[in-house]
Amino acid sequence: MTKYVYTFGAGKAEGRATDKNLLGGKGANLAEMNHIGVPVPAGFTITTEVCTIYTNEGKDKTVALIKEQVEAGVKHIEKIMRLSFGDRENPLLVSVRSGARASMPGMMDTVLNLGLNDDAVVGLAKKSGNERFAWDSYRRFVQMYGDVVLGMKPENKDDIDPFEEIIEEVKKARGVENDVDLTVDDLKALVNRFKVAVKKVTGHDFPTDPWDQLWGAIGAVFGSWNNERAIVYRRMENIPAEWGTAVNVQAMVYGNMGDNSATGVAFTRDAATGENIFNGEYLINAQGEDVVAGIRTPQQITLEGSKRWAKLAGISEEDRKNKYPSLEEAMPEVYQQLCEVETRLENHYKDMQDLEFTIQDGRLWLLQTRTGKRTGAAMVNIAMDMLEEGMIDEKTAVLRVAPNRLDELLHPVFNTEALANASVVAKGLPASPGAATGRIVFFADEAQEWASRGEDVILVRIETSPEDLAGMDAAKGILTARGGMTSHAAVVARGMGKCCVSGAGSLKIDYKARTMITKGKTFKEGDWISLNGSTGEVIDGKVETKDPELSGNFGKLMNLCDKYTRMHVRTNADTPKDSVVARNFGARGIGLTRTEHMFFEGERIKAVREMILAENEEGRRKALAKLLPMQRSDFEGIFEAMDGLPVTIRLLDPPLHEFVPHEEANQKEMADEMGISVEEVKNKVESLSEFNPMLGHRGCRLGNTYPEITEMQVRAILEAALNCKARGIDAKPEIMVPLIGTKKELEMQTEIIRNTAEKVFAEKDQKIDYMVGTMIEIPRAALTADEIAEVAEFFSFGTNDLTQMTFGYSRDDAGKFLPIYIDKGILEVDPFQVLDQTGVGQLVEMGTQKGRSTRPNLKVGICGEHGGEPSSVKFCHKVGMNYVSCSPYRVPIARLAAAQAAIEDA
């Protein structure tokens, strides 16, 4: 006979932690705790296999199949707990809970206090010495059972629960406001009215036989595996329907049976800092939910913790001792037992544990143990401490830290206390993490001006454009009303490691009036606001921030990563400043320098515009000649910062219209500067405008229609490299051609590059090694990568554009449907943040393989936003890339993800 029911209790269990697939996560851990001597209320787990049988064969056949085993399971509980199911003296009450292989919080049904009926309630009252508690438990049970098992919960969650309706009626009749003001008699009346309602709606009496109750509840839990919420959740999380859920039936224990009872939660280490101190909160004579409900002030478990808490809360030692004693003081024996349990659990699971416990009548019961959630800092500290303690090995330590969570360690953060009183006035997307506080300005040039006189400013824009770059750099943070996680503002801000909240749609920004209206409040230029780039919150007024601390453990972790990684991590950096930041974070070179960002500063934009306005090649060359020395000096700075490391420089990429002003006032200014009419400026702007600039005249299409631009840039790069060489700096330029779609495009650009190089080398009578490669960012480039690799010495996947074109999504416009798509589960994640391995990934893999089919030693990397996103980094490892490149502040994240990929791969 197949075993469908696994019992546990009193230090024994038929299952183990490793039986997760069969018993679900919860059931497996309950079994495991028994094996290691942790006191757990007895119970049994019905396997996930039964769920599948239930789905396919229905309830009757399922019950027939498992009846004997479940009955034996209940006997097992009765025996250990010395209670009897439905007994008037000593009733056994049980909880019936779901528990799938993967955690699906809140998705499926639970029934508590099962076993209560008119007899058992008497026994419970007697045992607890608290008749009100007993009848309140009873009425809660009838309500929960009615809702969950008998299907009386309204489908639409806005509709009122029939039981709540009755409660409201009774409260109204009794003239009381709160549930707690209802008397025992009121509760008894409620139970009766509930039962009448059940009969009325379902046509059947409420089941009084505990066995009937139990079978009903088991069926309901199995059935809930296929409720709509659960199906949607599974679809989102890619959980197969055939996994099924287990059902856990476990004896109830109560922490609210008197002053010798209590309930609490605890962590084996500090979840905020990672410090190795046991800590937690509890409440005497309370139920589990009371601790978190915030009605009563929870007390600390340890004495030390209690004292620290009191100090922060401004409570005197006297008061603390009397009103909020620690568990260590209040129940020293149970406390000792709990300490032993926590040590045992942590040593057993070899990770920080999050415990739930109940003390019933002086006896400790553990209800749950699981790996504790923690901050990024705690992740790092706990992993490195446990490595030091010998609890885990190096690889495990590396795998213990979620790469994304490192972000928290790398940006300024709000002072937690200061944040408590913050008034959130709008919410946008958490576009670039960190915290920023400053005074509102609406124009980039003014941001620079204010900042230059020492003001902290937040640049507030409907959206940003490359013209705003210097202003963004000067601001402490950037707030936009439009644009997604990969809008211009977001991308640039992340690159700068600067706090940014984008797409805060509720903001009404009026540039003319210099106001920003949100939630009815009008903010003016100069008003203080604060941005939380990690949550997307916009906060009224000043909030104190603090700088992150990169602890010693962080450095140790990074060193460990380098020991195990196969891929290098480079950075996307456009300035010497960014390069230095990235290098300090461990970048092994630059994977992407966007030369166009250099075009906006000061005099340069004038020369750029002169070039754009030129009628012919000669005019363009004249203007380009002015740009040459400026670009050259930019590159020198970057080569210097990256001395000895490769620097990939992308040739001009954006369409030319990004360099001309689109607002009337700026057009006039430009006309005056250039000594031409506003009409001429307008005509040029108009002639450059495009329906779909993303798919327009940009990238190598510029370089192939205006070869002189490529010539100037290549000259600037190589002259800079030679100048550096003369100064003893080891410059390693890699010239990257953007937006290649056909081999011939690259051939033509390569010819220009090589010819220019020969000229420069001849002029300077000196050579330097350099490479010529290309971005793979157009689907066709990936599809024909074998041809392209015949010319390209390296590939760098530009997965931002590749994602745009493969999905047909414009990053700038996708805000109109992407959030809805993610909401409806059409997309699991934003493909601009997490590389779409199914679709875009095929092109990346194909491009890599095809490229290496014609050039086996082809160097392959990625320089899209995805290069700093952990799951995407792991994908890059899988397809065999040589490196990933990301913004400076994501370099440590990518290093960790790359190391994890290598370890997981081995």
Add this chain to the structure above:
Amino acid sequence: MTKYVYTFGAGKAEGRATDKNLLGGKGANLAEMNHIGVPVPAGFTITTEVCTIYTNEGKDKTVALIKEQVEAGVKHIEKIMRLSFGDRENPLLVSVRSGARASMPGMMDTVLNLGLNDDAVVGLAKKSGNERFAWDSYRRFVQMYGDVVLGMKPENKDDIDPFEEIIEEVKKARGVENDVDLTVDDLKALVNRFKVAVKKVTGHDFPTDPWDQLWGAIGAVFGSWNNERAIVYRRMENIPAEWGTAVNVQAMVYGNMGDNSATGVAFTRDAATGENIFNGEYLINAQGEDVVAGIRTPQQITLEGSKRWAKLAGISEEDRKNKYPSLEEAMPEVYQQLCEVETRLENHYKDMQDLEFTIQDGRLWLLQTRTGKRTGAAMVNIAMDMLEEGMIDEKTAVLRVAPNRLDELLHPVFNTEALANASVVAKGLPASPGAATGRIVFFADEAQEWASRGEDVILVRIETSPEDLAGMDAAKGILTARGGMTSHAAVVARGMGKCCVSGAGSLKIDYKARTMITKGKTFKEGDWISLNGSTGEVIDGKVETKDPELSGNFGKLMNLCDKYTRMHVRTNADTPKDSVVARNFGARGIGLTRTEHMFFEGERIKAVREMILAENEEGRRKALAKLLPMQRSDFEGIFEAMDGLPVTIRLLDPPLHEFVPHEEANQKEMADEMGISVEEVKNKVESLSEFNPMLGHRGCRLGNTYPEITEMQVRAILEAALNCKARGIDAKPEIMVPLIGTKKELEMQTEIIRNTAEKVFAEKDQKIDYMVGTMIEIPRAALTADEIAEVAEFFSFGTNDLTQMTFGYSRDDAGKFLPIYIDKGILEVDPFQVLDQTGVGQLVEMGTQKGRSTRPNLKVGICGEHGGEPSSVKFCHKVGMNYVSCSPYRVPIARLAAAQAAIEDA
């Protein structure tokens, strides 16, 4: 010893027509003519293999290798022609010409009259009895040899030829204007001055030894295989460099040696109509180029042709007979011989031949025969006539017609005579073929208005948008200043079979002034212009047009196609009218009905705008309810027209901003109509505007964010189908979801469609079969086609958008670089016209295969513009599609291409 030289002459030849690879096209045909008894001046061909040797080993080695064989070849010519190389009495003169495997007109070098020197010129003068002719030939030879062999032709074709400079000097000194006015002595002086110039530039004397001349010329021809022009041409035409060219050395014959000599060209059938009559032109005592140069009026070869010509030209029979006698009259014996030759050649090659002949001293020589170029109509008629005559079989007949050329038979054309005096004032792209003449209007509504009162109008716009649809329909032709071959104007016009010239960039259109300025001339509203949609020419004034005639042969050809084709051809049609046109052209259903085109007419646009302005779902539903009956009746009309054939209807595709007005005046009008403020309209327009609408909120993204739109459209389709059914019409709807990128998107749309269908069927208590499928137009859809086919019952490749996204080209903007790219050879063709098989084709093939991997019976078609382009249709056959769909007027073209693909495949 390898044979490098193949001789021919006097009815014998060492080569055959099948030796094209070795002897080149010209050499092989010269050999072949000898085999079939056609008189050809003797000569020999140096093989293409020698070209490769020449390229790799250089001239000296090559000469050493072939010296003996070439000398034997010259002897062979001397013997047959009874002439002697360099002889003072009886000199042999030869031509030295290139001749590659594939025709490369004008790409490589030719030298004529080779063998002339101070001795030979005497012999030539004596033999011809014409000293002037002999010296003119000599001076031409020195000039040609100097240019071609000695490299004196200036590299830049705008620079003046040094020989022409000398001629100009001499003419000036002699005070004459034309070359013909130079005397024999002048010519003698010229030869001397030419020789001096040669010596001065090259440092060597002009070679007087005919053998030196010959080796020089052979080397020059081989060398010209690698000149820049030829390299570029080969790259464009995909001709491998290793093919090489052959060199043909052939005895010169002269048609200008007196009244017993003549020269001419002839066609074995009428190249314009295909009629089976021998025809052609000749001139007595003339050289080949005189016939085409237009200095003398050429005479007709046949008497019948001559009479017909005289009548058209208004020449009396008297005059004709005396001044322009036919060859039949002038040289009856030679004429008889020529008739025999033409019959023999056509019977041998089994195709219409284009002949060049020379009569020297009463003796007929054929210089060339090749397959004659012809009009589309002639192609059809000749193929079907030859089939009837038993000359060729059915498959050959089908293969004989170039599918694209059918186009000429399907649109109105200009009356050829009328066109002769036309003044072309601008040139744009030949966006939609045919001819149109009418009066200029600048606004769509006025086009309708003018047309309704019987005026022929040409709609002239900077660019068109869907709002202009009705006006475009009312116009005879459309002219735009902006946009490419696949701009809105072009696509819609081709769909309507309406003449269109797009992207005529030189036009300055001023809507306010209602003027169009080009070449300094201002056209006003109401002025007459004419458009040639097949050439892109814009013509000043009225030009007479005539309707095409679909001859019986055309129908026969189409029937033959259906016999051999595997794929069906459907049409893209949005109206019953278009559907009827397409059905008459043999469409087997509709592959694409764009429902949005129906949204613009009359009251509809109001309802559409009401929907767009609605604040919530309820408001949208209200507006959609108004649209329902209109859409339903549209569909009924289309189902009726396509009774019994499948009709694929695409759900709403374009972004909503296409339905709102962008010009201030129209916005005001809309505000008045809707009873709201202009501000509100502007705000809505603004909120709908997108950076890259092509990649924005459109297609199924609309249907998934506003499911009620899908519901309304599905309801309209199925109610229409049921209504048709009730009337005995067999409606076969196929509902197509646009812009799918993920399986889940399609799942969600399919659910809406199926649910709506169930509702409609329940309401009407009747069912109808229908299919649900999707466009594959996003790269990701092709990449994940296996998943998508789990839901889709059919695929239709939308290769317009697929090309845009795979290349990253916006059709609307590509005009800025595509022409340059094609010019520079980066692209061989416009990928929006000819499917890019290398890149986009990979996705099409992958999508088809992956789709059928999960749904083996998946129906696959194409509905992009490429569905009517022959090479693309053949590709569709190759990847195994079930059908192609194209605009009505391209249906016959696609049918022919599909049949050819099937025949070629077998």
